[in-house]
Amino acid sequence: MADQYHRLFPTEELAKNSSKPVEVGGHNILVCNANNEFYAIENQCTHQASKLEGGRIRNCFISCPLHGVRFDLRDGHPKGELTKIPVKTYPTRVVDGYVEVEVDS
Ligand code: FES
Numbered sequence: 559m560a561d562q563y564h565r566l567f568p569t570e571e572l573a574k575n576s577s578k579p580v581e582v583g584g585h586n587i588l589v590c591n592a593n594n595e596f597y598a599i600e601n602q603c604t605h606q607a608s609k610l611e612g613g614r615i616r617n618c619f620i621s622c623p624l625h626g627v628r629f630d631l632r633d634g635h636p637k638g639e640l641t642k643i644p645v646k647t648y649p650t651r652v653v654d655g656y657v658e659v660e661v662d663s
């Protein structure tokens with residue numbers, strides 16, 4: 559099976575508890591560094607479609623900048639009442655100091 563991981567950027571380009579938007583294969587993805595673990599989620603809130611970039615990251619959760627729904631970066635599940643729909647998540651890995659994300663082609 560073909561390797562579908564895409565190399566993105568060196569790990570040091572993304573500071574702890576910050577995020578960076580990327581576009582891979584037509585997908586708008588937000589790469590997040592939560593305590594130096596890397597996660598990738600769809601860069602769109604499932605409540606009212608706001609972008610999630612710039613959202614505060616704490617302990618494996620990102621908060622939507624618009625109304626504050628917190629999404630679990632590990633599985634995309636939201637906390638609270640505003641939405642019950644998870645955001646899509648993408649597998650990540652670090653190879654040779656670079657963050658890579660797996661996207662279906
Ligand atoms: S648009 Fe994200 S919480 Fe409302």
